Amino acid sequence: MMNTLQFPRLRASLLAMPLFALSLGGNAWAAKVKSHQFDGDTLVLHTDEGQVHLTGYGDGALAVHYQNSGIKQLPSYALDPNASVQRGELVEAGPVLEYRLPELTTRIQLNPLSLSYYHQGELVLAEERGLIAEDTVRGFRFSLQEQEKLMGGGSRVLGMDRRGERMPLYNRASYGYEGKPGDRVDQMYYGLPAVMSSNKYALAFDNSATGWLDIGATDPEVLQFEAVGGRTAYLVAAGADYPEVIENFTAATGRQPMPPRWALGNFASRFGYRNEAEARDVVARFAKAEVPLDAIVLDLYWFGEDVQGHMGNLDWDRKHWPEAEQMIADFSEQGVNTVLITEPFILTTSNKWDDAVSSQALATDLGGQQPKRFDFFFGNTGLVDVFSEQGRNWFWQQYQRIAESGAAGWWGDLGEPEVHPHDSLHRVADAGDVSATADEVHNAYGHEWARLVDDGLRQLQPDRRPMIMMRSGFVGSQRYGLIPWTGDVARSWGGFKPQVELSLQMGVLGLGYMHSDLGGFAGGEQFDAELYTRWMQYGVFQPVYRPHAQEDIAPEPVFHDAETLRLAREAILLRYRLMPYLYTLAFENSTTGMPLMRPLAFEDERLFEVKHSYLWGDAFVVAPVTAPGVDAVQVPLPAGVWFDFYTGARFEGDQTVSVPVTMETQPVLVRAGSVIPMVAPVATRDYSSAELELHYYYPKTESQGGGRLYEDDGISPDSLEQGAYHLMEFAVVTEEKGLTFDLQQSGQGYPGAPESRRITLTLHNVTCNVQSASLAGQPIDWQQTEQGVVLVFDWAGEDAQLTLNW
Structure with missing residues (x-):
């Protein structure tokens, strides 16, 4: 904003x-x-x-x-x-x-x-x-x-x-x-x-x-x-x-609940779509370009035609959104979820001001009886008191009414709050309705806002996982499903450079979904295709894939030249191919608190101060290209053997290596011994692992490795508690004369789960002449390719062992 x-x-x-x-x-x-x-x-x-x-x-x-x-x-x-x-x-x-x-x-x-x-x-x-x-x-x-x-x-x-x-x-x-x-x-x-x-x-x-x-x-x-x-x-x-x-x-x-799977897909978002025709047009453009799309985000124009004067209306501007409910339903038919912005400021010019005042929903002045009014960029306003019962109840009533439109996600903006006069009073219900000044509770405002939305949605829609974006909160806000972003970053290389640092610092303290507006948000006199491409490529390996910017330069790839669109589309398709790995990271975060993006210090204390490279889960090291005209990036690697994800080039760890890049690639290195699951690149509505790729990176040494894959229906909030999932474990042992690949599956399954999976297993970097291959004691065929050895077989989830000899 x-x-x-x-x-x-x-x-x-x-x-x-x-x-x-x-x-x-x-x-x-x-x-x-x-x-x-x-x-x-x-x-x-x-x-x-x-x-x-x-x-x-x-x-x-x-x-x-x-x-x-x-x-x-x-x-x-x-x-x-x-x-x-x-x-x-x-x-x-x-x-x-x-x-x-x-x-x-x-x-x-x-x-x-x-x-x-x-x-x-x-x-x-x-x-x-x-x-x-x-x-x-x-x-x-x-x-x-x-x-x-x-x-x-x-x-x-x-x-x-x-x-x-x-x-x-x-x-x-x-x-x-x-x-x-x-x-x-x-x-x-x-x-x-x-x-x-x-x-x-x-x-x-x-x-x-x-x-x-x-x-x-x-x-x-x-x-x-x-x-x-x-x-x-x-x-x-x-x-x-x-x-x-x-x-x-x-x-x-507390730990982050599992997000809906669609929240990990590609977003269309800008400040902002001004009317229903624009929103429908952008969704159609993604479909025409064959770029998967999971969500569209509507900024403040959904409730007012201008930036100023309308904040707090919290209802559709029917002049510009005459059939909003039908539009959202049409988007849903196409697998596109609609996310609506809300703010906690109720302007005195809005049509909700009188109701908010009479409901005692706003923070008061020091007298404790009248709402605290103040001016800021959007107009003369009051602030919803999210700490009081009256404020929570009134605010939630607005959400409940808006939810009837069919919105699938919620975006809370300006929730620091952006302006919070020190002479405001809040009534803190959880402390026996004691009064507190703005200075006493300021840093928990976004936290309590997220809490009231999360609590309300879980009662209103008990069969769906909430999706709640907020740009501010407190320690522990992740337990309310809060998905934060790094704010109104400059649309420049200088804005891009610190994004890894910002996400890492939040992730180690529980906020594992910190992400940036891909491409940058603010400023930029002209479109920089290289900057945009590099930021979109980085987005493949950040928790949420959401290009977002001021409208003077389109953040959506479908509005750019053919080459920029091609490179962005490749990045987005890779994001969807890696969805099984990403969703498994979400599972790990929900069960252990481990962030998706992890400092290299997790592997090597000497790398504590590295702020431009990071671990993406356990299997990847990623170093986004954050400068123009780069043909190689220096990447510090933890110990072990690592492979270039794009080229297969081998690197010895425990040192800084120079990784060549083209405009199609960025430094993404895979740990030897890792098993990476992938699927066809489709929007999450059509997600299926019935055709599952497993990529194993053979280290050429005697070792143990593996990976895992978590799946559920992507929607139900209690999948973990009810055992309604599949957790697939892959364990690999390599020896001088061959390897064994063990497959196991736990969980009771979920609606829509494949009864059997067609596995394409690629053993990267295997150059040995394979003499025999068997699955559960039965011979199976293999192919020797440029990538390595490829085997195709069916697996119904039973414990099984695949053996290769050479």
Whole structure:
């Protein structure tokens, strides 16, 4: 969405200065524990300053809530209210208590109170002075170890290691941002008050208020969180490696539900389609060009003919969309899902203003009785109070009514919120209807907005998975199905460069679907075909494939020249061919919290600071081409053998390699030993694995490898819980004289699942003369091709072993 706003003067001055001086003297929390009680679920420490509650989640996550007497506490937004509490073990040893979870031990010094955290006997994190509880600021201080590196802070352009950075915690639009060499963008749409450490812990501050995250900037040895108010609580998780830390962290904060399969397909999206004829035309163009299309996104023109003056109408502009319901039904017949934008601003000129006011749905002024009115780019407005029961109920009624049009997905824009006057009041229903200022709850606004939409849709459409895009939220927002994007990025090489970094920083802290507007959103005086092509190619390997931009340069490939369309179409078809692999990554994310895009540090700690290359699942390393005129890209590789996905060229890992590229290719390298599933490139409505390709990359050494494939109907929200899926496991063992390829399948199946699959197995890089091949003891034929050995056979899901000898 466009944004020409300036940050309010008061907010700018607030964030320009530190909230808290480090010369604490004797004013820091120095409580003494007088007694404690433990019921197996929660350990409560009774101190001379208040209570401290410690609650375990998963095998290695602990929520810590300091409840100092006289300090207002707001609800936890980071913790999943449905998360299972882990029963801990308490060991008393004189002046020290040990609170033990399977993978995290907390040592509690009683006088003065101080907490430190251990994984397998090794110290990973310790409070330095612990709680900060002053009149105008609250927060925490932790000690940093000498060689420690830290990701964190969410979506910002600062590099991967953010130690030494002091970051404002106030979600804020950053229109037309770029990441040119030397440039920084330290405040953006979706910040996170959380870090992921090379010491294998994650730490999140469960506080929604305006503040700062200081990772060794003011004091090199201290990690400090500061806020103007909010909850005095944090969450720490630890593990043996990054995946285990993430699994424990998301056991407490929640995991992303499986998205509908169509949400992983190709989108048509722009700012914006102005009428029904334009929307129908673009869908027809995709069909004519034979480019698969799964969704069309309608920006704000669906409820008003102009940018200004109509926000908040939240109903069809019948002059320009006379048969909107029929249009959506027609699109649905073609397998195209319609996504509608909504915003939380209700203009005083909109036809919903009076109803919102009478329903007490809006944030109020400091008097608490009248809606807070203010001006911003789109007009004079109020803001829906998504924290209050009245605001939630009124807003959901609008969604419920709109849903009758047949919309399949929802796009929440401007949800930082983009303008949020400090003298606004919200009623926080989850805290007993206590009032809170905008500054106290600002960073959780998008989180609560996503929650109300998700809750409502699950009741209204219990047989369908919600699809909810939001550009802002909080720690844990993924549990509400929130799909974030990186905001209004500049349509330039400088805008393209930081996109990997932005997604990686979000993914390690639970937000696995962070993605960019493919091709760039803002500005650009003329179309740059090379930039556009490279961004579209990168999109194959980011979580959501959604070209989106201002309309002065079309974001849809079907409006461009034949060569640009050809290259974009190839990228989109590859996206659909790889849908089984991508959908399996979605399954892994939903069950373990593992992001789809993963830092190379997951494989090699020496690659912690790499921000332009990443792991796509376990099998791929991807390095998008982010500069013009490039014929080769330097790619750091983890140890092992890797193959160029496009050419089959072999690379030895544990070094940086030069990967040649053409306009048809980008650096995509496949790990030797991987099994990659593929299908015919069709839109997801026609998805089927009845004809399934399996591509195995033979390493020419004795080794073990494999892969897996998860499938369900792509729609039902409870497929995992009911066992209505197929999970296919492929395990490969290579030896000097041949290999064995084991196939297994679990799950009870799902409606539409193939009774049997026709498998085309390609063993890439096999140059040996095959002497025999058998499946379940029965001989089968094979072909020797330029790619390797190809075998075709039928498989009905039974345990089977394929054997090759040479």
